[in-house]
Amino acid sequence: xxxxxxxxxSLLAAxxxxxxxxxxxxxxxxxxxxxxLLRLGWAWLLGCAWVGGSAYAASHVLxxxxxxxTLLPLVLLPVAAALVRRLLSVAAERRAPERSTPLEGILIxxxxxxxxxxxxxxxxxxxxxxxxxxxxxxTWVAQARFIRGARSVDAPALRDxxxxxxHPRYPVLMPVVQVVAQEIADAPWDDDRFVRxxxxxxxxAFLLVLFDAAAARAGRLAASVATLAxxxxxxxxxxAHGGAAGTYSDLPLAGFWGGGLLLLTLEGAGxxxxxxxxxxxxxxVLTKTEGLPLAGVALAAAxxxxxxxxxxxxxxxxxxxxxxxxxxxxxxxxxxxxxxxxRYDEGQVAAFSVAALAKGAAARLPExxxxxxxxxxxxxEWGLTWIAVxxxxxxxxxxxxxxxxAALPFALALAGALALYxxxxxxxxxxxxxxxETTWDRLLIQMGLPLFVLLALALEPGPQSxxxxxx
Amino acid sequence: xxxxxxxxxxxxxxxxxxxAAVVAALALAGAPAQVxxALDRWKESPTGIARSADAARREVRxxxxxxxxxxxxxxxxxxxxxxxxxxxxxxxxxxxxxxxLAPRTPVxxxxxxxxxxxxxxxxxxxxxxxxxxxxxxxxRLAGARxxxxxxxxxxxxxxxxxxxxxxxxxxxxxxxxxxxxxxWCQEKGGPPCTAIRVWLDGRELDAARxxxxxxxxxxxxxxxxxxxxxxxxxxxxxxxxxxxxxHCVAAALIAEGGRHRRVGPWTFTVTP
Numbered sequence: 001x002x003x004x005x006x007x008x009x010s011l012l013a014a015x016x017x018x019x020x021x022x023x024x025x026x027x028x029x030x031x032x033x034x035x036x037l038l039r040l041g042w043a044w045l046l047g048c049a050w051v052g053g054s055a056y057a058a059s060h061v062l063x064x065x066x067x068x069x070t071l072l073p074l075v076l077l078p079v080a081a082a083l084v085r086r087l088l089s090v091a092a093e094r095r096a097p098e099r100s101t102p103l104e105g106i107l108i109x110x111x112x113x114x115x116x117x118x119x120x121x122x123x124x125x126x127x128x129x130x131x132x133x134x135x136x137x138x139t140w141v142a143q144a145r146f147i148r149g150a151r152s153v154d155a156p157a158l159r160d161x162x163x164x165x166x167h168p169r170y171p172v173l174m175p176v177v178q179v180v181a182q183e184i185a186d187a188p189w190d191d192d193r194f195v196r197x198x199x200x201x202x203x204x205a206f207l208l209v210l211f212d213a214a215a216a217r218a219g220r221l222a223a224s225v226a227t228l229a230x231x232x233x234x235x236x237x238x239x240a241h242g243g244a245a246g247t248y249s250d251l252p253l254a255g256f257w258g259g260g261l262l263l264l265t266l267e268g269a270g271x272x273x274x275x276x277x278x279x280x281x282x283x284x285v286l287t288k289t290e291g292l293p294l295a296g297v298a299l300a301a302a303x304x305x306x307x308x309x310x311x312x313x314x315x316x317x318x319x320x321x322x323x324x325x326x327x328x329x330x331x332x333x334x335x336x337x338x339x340x341x342x343r344y345d346e347g348q349v350a351a352f353s354v355a356a357l358a359k360g361a362a363a364r365l366p367e368x369x370x371x372x373x374x375x376x377x378x379x380x381e382w383g384l385t386w387i388a389v390x391x392x393x394x395x396x397x398x399x400x401x402x403x404x405x406a407a408l409p410f411a412l413a414l415a416g417a418l419a420l421y422x423x424x425x426x427x428x429x430x431x432x433x434x435x436x437e438t439t440w441d442r443l444l445i446q447m448g449l450p451l452f453v454l455l456a457l458a459l460e461p462g463p464q465s466x467x468x469x470x471x
Numbered sequence: 472x473x474x475x476x477x478x479x480x481x482x483x484x485x486x487x488x489x490x491a492a493v494v495a496a497l498a499l500a501g502a503p504a505q506v507x508x509a510l511d512r513w514k515e516s517p518t519g520i521a522r523s524a525d526a527a528r529r530e531v532r533x534x535x536x537x538x539x540x541x542x543x544x545x546x547x548x549x550x551x552x553x554x555x556x557x558x559x560x561x562x563x564x565x566x567x568x569x570x571x572l573a574p575r576t577p578v579x580x581x582x583x584x585x586x587x588x589x590x591x592x593x594x595x596x597x598x599x600x601x602x603x604x605x606x607x608x609x610x611r612l613a614g615a616r617x618x619x620x621x622x623x624x625x626x627x628x629x630x631x632x633x634x635x636x637x638x639x640x641x642x643x644x645x646x647x648x649x650x651x652x653x654x655w656c657q658e659k660g661g662p663p664c665t666a667i668r669v670w671l672d673g674r675e676l677d678a679a680r681x682x683x684x685x686x687x688x689x690x691x692x693x694x695x696x697x698x699x700x701x702x703x704x705x706x707x708x709x710x711x712x713x714x715x716x717x718h719c720v721a722a723a724l725i726a727e728g729g730r731h732r733r734v735g736p737w738t739f740t741v742t743p
Contacts, residue, residue, distance in 0.1 A: 004523035107495070114502060121509035121516070128519020130527050131570075134563060142570035149549060149574020157576045162595035164555060164569065164579035190571070191524035225495045232501035238508050383501035388494045395490035459491040462484075 005127045006187055006194045013181035014197055016075055021047025023078035027085060028276045030266055034212060041208025044201055045255045046276060049283030051075055052177040053329065056153055056286055059176075060336050065151040066176075068183045075184065100220055107224035111211070111231060118237050119204045122244050126196025133240040136247030139167050141192055144175035148182060148189070154339055161341040168344065169337050173286035174199075174249045195247060202251045203237050203244035206230070209255065210449055213262040214456035217406050226456035229392070230448065233385040235441055242442035249288050250442040257284035257294040258413075258449025264302035264315075264322055265409045274318025277302075278325025285329040290420065292333070294446070295326045297416030305409035352427060360426030368425045371436035381441060389455055396458025407457050410450040417447050532567060539602065539610045540571050546600055547575050554601035554615040556580040556588050564608040572602075580618060584736050585719030587620035587673030621675045623733060626723055631730035634659060634693065637722045640739035647742050653705035654734070655686045656724040659693070663701040666725040670736065671706075672718055680706045715743040 021043030025031045031042050054074045058064040100108060131141050146155040146165065153172060157163045178195045181187070187194045207227050214223035230236060240246035260280035263273050281298055284291035299322060306315035376386040393400070400407045421443050428435050519527065529537050547553050555577045557565045569577050578598060579591040590597060601615035635656030640646050652671065656664035663683065669676045686703035690696045721735035 002521045004526065005520040007520060110499075110502075114505065118505060118509045121512040124516035124520065125512040128516040128522075128527075130524075130531055132531055134566065137563070137570045138566040142566070142573050145570065145573030155574070157574060160576060162578055162590075162592040163552075164577040164591065166566070166569075188524060191527070193519075193524070193527065222491055225491045225498065228502075229494055229498040232498045232505050234501070234505065234508065237505065238512075383504060384497045385501070388497035391497070392490050392494040395493060399490075455494070459494060461487045461491055 006185075006191055007127050009185035009187045010127060010181075010194045010197050011123075013185040013187065013194075014201060016184055017047040017051050017177070017181065017198070018043050019047070020051055020075045020078050021045070023082035024050055024276065024279070026082040027078065028263075028272045029270065030263075030268055030273050031276070038208055038212040041205045041212060042259070044205035045209060045259045045280060045283075048177050048198075048202075048252065049173075049256060049279045050078060051180050052173040053279065053283050053286055055180050056173060056176050056336075057332055059151075059153040060332060063152070066147065066153070066179050066183060067151055068186070071180050071183050075180065098220075104220045104224060107228065108220070111207070111224060111227055114228075114231050115204055115207055118231070119200070122200035122203060122237065123197045125245065126200045127193050129193065129196075131192035131196060131247050133246035133248065135241070135249075136192075139170060140172075140175055140247050140249060141178070141195065142166075143168075143170070143172050144178040144182075144195070145189070147172065147175055148179045153336060158340050161343060164344065166344050169340050169342060170289060171286045171291065171333055171336075173283055174247075174252055199247050199251070200244045202255050206236070206251065206255050206448065209259050209262065210452050213266070213449070214453050216266065217453065218403075218456040218460035221461055222456040222459040225459050226392075226452045229385060229388050229455065230452045232383055234383050235381045236445060236448065239381065239441065242445050248442065250445045253284055253287045253291055253294070254446045254448045256280045256287055257291060257298050257446075260284065260295065260322065260326075261298040261301060261409060261413055261450060262453065264298065264318060265305050269315065269318045271317045271321050274321030275325060277318065278322035281322055281326040282329030285326060285333055290424075290446070292330055293420050294417060295330075297413055297420065299323050299326065301409040301412040301416065304412055305405075308405050308408055357423060357426055360428075361422065364426055364428070364432040365422060368432035368436040371433045372440045375437065375440045376444070389451065392455050393458050396455075396460075399460055400454070400458045403457050403460065407454055410454040410457070413450040414447055414454065417443075417450075528571075536564070536567070536610055539612060540568070542612060543572055543575075543600065543602060547572070547598075549574060552576040552578060552596070552598040554578045554580050554590075554598050554618075556582070556601050556603040556613070556615075556618055558582050558603065558605050564604045564610060568602055568604065568610060580615070583620050583622065583673065584738065585620070585622065585670065585673035585721070587622065588618040589620055620673050622670050622673060622721055622736065623723065624675070626725075626731050626733070628729065628731070630732055631726065633664065633724050633726045633730060633732040634696075635664060635724040635732060635734070637720070637734045640720065642735075642737035643739065645740045645742050650710060651705045651707045652720055652722070653703065654722060654724075655689045655699075655702045656704060656726075656732075657686075657689070657696055657699060657702040658726055659695045660697045662727070663699075664704075664724050664726050667704045668723040668725065669706050670719075670721040672720075676706055682707070713741045715741050 024046040025039045025043050031039060055066060055071060058074060059066050064070045131137060146157040147153055150156055153176060157165055158168045177198060181198055182194060207230060210230055211223050211227040214226050235243050237243055238245045242248045242250040244251055260277040263277035266273060281295040284295045303319055306312045306319060376382055425435060543553060553575055555565055555568060557579060578595045580588040580601060581591050582588055597615050599615060601613045601618055603611050603613050637654035639651060639653045652669055656667060667681045669681060681704055683701040684703040685700045687699055689702050690699040717738050717740050719736050719738050724732045
């Protein structure tokens with residue numbers, strides 16, 4: 001077969017990002033205890049967060065040119081750190097994985113088969129068809145090209161007040177990830193197919209991180225079922241407008257802020273876990289505009305969780321570490337934006353005031369809610385997801401009550417995210433129905449990790465089958 | 472020994488597993504669709520992977536689009552600028568174009584009523600080349616400066632209430648082989664307007680084509696006009712000079728001291 005697509009260079013770039021992430025995972029004690037497969041999920045999120053975030057900062061703060069010579073050391077820095085750690089310390093003991101029950105084994109095998117099939121089809125299809133989704137062409141891939149052309153996140157096209165660039169002040173972490181991958185692999189300028197696998201790989205990463213976090217809290221059986229429910233949601237995988245088949249930044253954002261929350265609330269999280277969570281939350285801040293408030297929601301939920309579990313003091317170090325890194329990312333965003341004249345943004349949210357919020361909520365949310373429900377009932381987009389998830393939460397409500405402490409951070413995170421989205425819907429200048437129709441599916445994707453972990457907690461059959469964190 | 476405890480335990484175990492079983496069943500009901508979609512995409516992929524970047528783009532956007540992009544890439548240096556005359560608000564073609572031509576910097580031109588264009592940012596330097604995106608998403612090349620409107624050029628001051636109008640063609644009129652654009656202009660008790668400027672389809676007509684003629688009907692209708700031998704103005708056309716279809720016309724009525732009044736622009740239709 002002739003190969004016209006940049007298959008080798010795209011996969012090589014993805015491999016380098018994953019290697020960088022695996023090295024970061026190796027620096028985080030709780031994560032390096034995980035099985036190889038589960039570490040890959042965290043590695044992809046941390047790799048993208050590190051590669052994109054460090055290149056963003058190096059370019060804006062230190063004016064490093066975004067070219068292979070400067071980017072490769074950034075990508076390999078975690079590898080060097082992990083090697084040093086391995087040289088200086090005794091190899092970590094990895095507990096033998098607990099044996100699965102036959103039912104768990106069947107479900108995990110199904111998940112692995114489905115996961116492998118869908119992931120490979122997403123990657124193959126990405127390498128076959130150029131980017132063809134609205135936001136990808138309008139914003140994310142276009143911005144990546146402006147940045148690559150200038151070899152700087154402060155590209156003249158972004159800063160020129162007369163240049164027609166849509167959403168020039170949107171955070172550009174994912175475009176920077178694209179540029180890093182393209183530069184390292186010396187990828188062609190004009191073949192969008194190179195970048196699609198980078199987005200596609202967020203789907204398996206999402207599921208692996210979900211399974212890991214859910215298994216650590218609710219056991220393998222519940223984790224398998226919750227992960228299966230997520231894996232069978234068509235939009236999450238195959239939507240070009242927010243899912244892994246497109247180049248929107250919603251699935252990456254879901255992984256970053258959800259992953260940060262999961263790491264911060266893990267049993268035994270210390271400073272290293274806090275720093276890793278900070279890297280993920282910082283990436284969320286630099287990925288989408290809503291990433292900043294979502295990172296705040298995750299930190300607040302983790303702080304409340306700490307209070308409910310024996311006091312803030314015990315978890316102060318990881319929380320401060322995470323908050324510090326996320327705050328640094330927020331400062332970077334503010335500084336980067338300060339050089340970019342506001343323009344060509346739809347002004348989606350009108351000026352904030354409590355009165356405007358109350359008025360907007362009363363006038364707009366009922367219509368928006370109806371459109372949201374219609375979107376969730378769309379079988380083509382969501383299959384049976386929005387029957388399975390609410391039913392699971394309802395049937396497992398008593399269990400959730402018994403596991404209130406474990407469920408607390410996820411319930412709070414979801415409530416915070418919903419409040420944020422409701423405020424945006426209330427204050428938006430877009431017609432409510434149109435707004436919900438174009439954004440609600442993507443917002444559901446953003447809430448995916450805390451939601452499906454909460455589902456796993458509701459499905460946990462009982463303490464006998466609890467899985468003890470060493471998946 | 473309590474013989475009922477085993478069934479009770481079994482029932483409790485089943486009840487405990489019920490939520491997971493229900494959700495698993497619902498999730499699995501969706502699995503075949505996921506598998507089908509994945510397999511369908513797998514089937515499409517080998518052909519797509521085999522294609523060159525150029526062939527892949529042609530497949531998605533069509534030959535014409537790709538050829539326009541290639542021409543623009545060849546003519547605009549990587550650090551250069553170009554204009555996108557975006558005639559179809561919200562049309563995805565503009566997004567594609569901006570992305571495919573990046574890092575070249577685009578300047579946006581907005582359509583005016585008369586098929587002419589203005590830069591969206593007044594301070595924007597106008598590049599040489601423009602890509603004109605039509606409402607149907609098709610793209611053509613044009614010289615950017617040639618697209619820009621000359622309507623009201625040089626008329627910077629405020630408008631004045633100068634008596635006058637453009638009578639033909641009337642706004643929205645359907646006319647058969649229009650022979651003239653005409654009207655009148657004269658200050659009450661004063662001289663006729665010093666100049667009339669006429670724009671047709673966004674282009675200013677040669678001032679020498681504007682002829683003056685008497686308008687006794689104006690004198691009769693408007694008291695105090697005085698002498699009306701040069702109150703009328705017109706630009707004549709031979710029948711057939713204007714193609715059938717929609718056209719756009721505007722006039723500036725200019726009095727002494729450069730005071731002016733703008734009339735139009737408005738559209739009219741020439742019928743065959």
